[in-house]
Amino acid sequence: xxxxxxxxxxxxxxxxxxxxxxxxxxxxxxxxxxxxxxxxxxxxxxxxxxxxxxxxxx
Numbered sequence: 688x689x690x691x692x693x694x695x696x697x698x699x700x701x702x703x704x705x706x707x708x709x710x711x712x713x714x715x716x717x718x719x720x721x722x723x724x725x726x727x728x729x730x731x732x733x734x735x736x737x738x739x740x741x742x743x744x745x
Contacts (some may be wrong), residue, residue, distance in 0.1 A: 691743055698739035706732050 706728055713724030 694743045695740075699736070702732050702735045702739065706734055706736065 709728040710724060713719040713728065714721060719723075720744060
């Protein structure tokens with residue numbers, strides 16, 4: 688159970704980093720529309736969390 692907990696929090700941290708990176712690139716570097724960038728960001732983060740959860744609890 689400890690291994691699953693560590694994996695869970697580590698991979699959630701990875702999805703937080705992906706979230707931050709997508710927002711930074713989309714808003715700051717590409718000057719995208721905030722709402723469009725956030726929608727794309729949320730789709731990617733939800734997909735990452737799904738894949739990570741399948742990896743942890745498989």
